[in-house]
Amino acid sequence: MRSTLFKTNGVFYRDTYYAHVSFLVEVRAAYRAIEISFRYDPLFCESADERQREEMRQALAEQIYRTDEPFVTECMDRAYPIKNGITVAVRGPEQWLGEHHAYTGHEELVLGERPSPGFFAVPNREGQYEFVLHVFGIYTPECRYSLEIVGVNEE
Amino acid sequence: MKQDYEWYNAQLHNHTCHSDGRASVAKTIDLLRERGAQVLALTDHNAASGNEEFLKCCAERGVIGIRGNEISTYFGHVVGLGLEEYVDWRYMRPDDPESIFDLIHERGGLCGYAHPIRIGYPLVPGCSWLFRIHDYSRIDYYEILNTGDYLRSRNDMVIEEWIGKLREGLLHLGAVSALDYHGRPWHGHEYVTWLALPHRMENPEKSAMEAIRRQNMIVCKDRLIELNLVGSDGKEYIPGERVPDGPVRLRVRAEGDALPARPVYHADDADSRREIRPDVPFEAKGFAVVRLFDGQADFDHLVAITNPFHFGGRREQ
Structure with missing residues (x-):
């Protein structure tokens, strides 16, 4: 039942x-x-819009101190598709x-x-x-x- | 603890289907055993439900199992080795991680500072450490080499931070590697924590946790390389032990071709870092952490790193 x-x-x-x-x-x-x-x-x-990408860029700089290219762009590209959690x-x-x-x-x-x-x-x-x-x-x-x-x- | 020990291959941060790991408990153990693991900790995110099955499966396979879970909050993750319960983490505040450390200790567990510098929101929510730690004496160990998300971590900075804390007098802080295993294929940047355990163990899980607490550990890129110190008394000491004051010599042991072709050794103590050589006397102040590199003395060429040897008086607990 x-x-x-x-x-x-x-x-x-x-x-x-x-x-x-x-x-x-x-x-x-x-x-x-x-x-x-x-x-x-x-x-x-x-996919990300520009605002989301900018937030990711900021997070990479503030959280793991990475601002170097092509690392940052590759990181952002590889993040998608991203899951709602x-x-x-x-x-x-x-x-x-x-x-x-x-x-x-x-x-x-x-x-x-x-x-x-x-x-x-x-x-x-x-x-x-x-x-x-x-x-x-x-x-x-x-x-x-x-x-x-x-x-x-x-x- | 002189020669009355042997080294065990340990992996202290692993996930199964009880959280976001890909494999069952049994399969996870088997996959890690294939890689040589002899001691395993179960650290599913916010889940202790797999512990009973995990300990049973470990026992059946002759593996030493350490129960636990990883308290995975929005502001960072804390590994609780020995923790058997679900922790309601919703109301944990960024300015009070000590409440988590105290909870783990009250349950007889060990607190691991999980992936201290790693990317978090918006790329990976919750994984970045946003807690403000006021009292590092309430952490038991750092994951200095968490390679679960190695491209988006700064293990190079974590190692230096850990040594910095030792220099501040927080000499009890241990250092481990962590696969942060989720069942994904190996990427080649993994390390192993080697624990020195006694030959006879009434309670292997308890012995393993005690070895972690006592810092009887060396982290190596896979195969064991012993980096011990011979004291002024002629005796050989392993990491975590208190060495008599005076000059010491590095004693290196490795099987087969485990040693890199061009080994470079460095020692960090309370004041500085310098290059050392096997069997050439040197002096260390306060403590000594020995590192082995392959050719170049930088993070990308790190092969092994010890937990601290202690000099000059009582070790901080």
Whole structure:
């Protein structure tokens, strides 16, 4: 039996970075598995505009002290396509369950005693869960996301 | 610890599918073993979920496993060797990295300063070190040669920064290499951290962490080259050990053709850096870090670098 516990969608805009948003969800049964379907689109920003390139040039100078050519231009060229980066972390009623730190654009994650990589194998409990989206960087004008949480029990 | 040790090939920064590594835990271990690794640390980004499987797989393969994870925040990454839990890093402030160091230590772990000078946002969010460190005594070691993103890192500057910290009196700071392995093909710029471990170990993981803490390490470009010091008492000392005051001599050991064709040796101490030669006495003040180069004494020709030998009084902890 599958029960939708939470569903939402939204949009992050370009130049959002180092941010997070979390959703608190009351889970009213101890599900054998809690499935998380998280998608965001687009995954890639295919090319940079001049402003982005200038920001990269500045970062190369300030962070690794490189202003020499052709290194700087090659670095900027090789950076693209660049991924929008959002990861998912989960706190359960009794402990943090983990995080899958990978920019994939599409995560189908499972919590429970046979979880997805990144998450501890513990039985799901009733109680408050927190689903966190860590926004590392958005490079496209918009990046639309959807998040759906489903509880799964045997019939 | 005199000759009662042997050198182990260690890789202390590795990722699996539990974060953004390409391979499973077992496959990652196998790939690193193929490269000669005998000690491995698991340091997935913000994930300790793979530790149980990792330790089991290491034991099955005769590899010493060190549990851990890499706390990967927006303002920099800290490796927590021995850390078994997920850390909620959201509210960590750029002016307080010490809270992360303290948390790792409270759990009995070691804090590694991961890729101290590397590109971050907007090219690679989070990887640049933006934290403001107030108290370096709360870090255990530097990754002086993190080659995961070697083109966009400044390991040359990191080495000099680390030696600078030793000169400031922070003599406890160790130095390791780090593949920052994600399962990608090798690029040829990788290094190995060689740990000196006792022949008998009741708890190999604990022994490995203790060797890191004690700085019984040398970083080499792949094959082991021992760069030890013979003290005024005639005894041979390995990195991390306290050497009696007085002149010392460099003792070099390497198997087969591991030694470069044109070796050049340098020693850094509290005051300066100078060229030295094997078996020719020299004096060092405070500490000595020995480097081996192939032909030219510059970063691009670095073959090996020791952790500090200590002179003259108690070592800073």
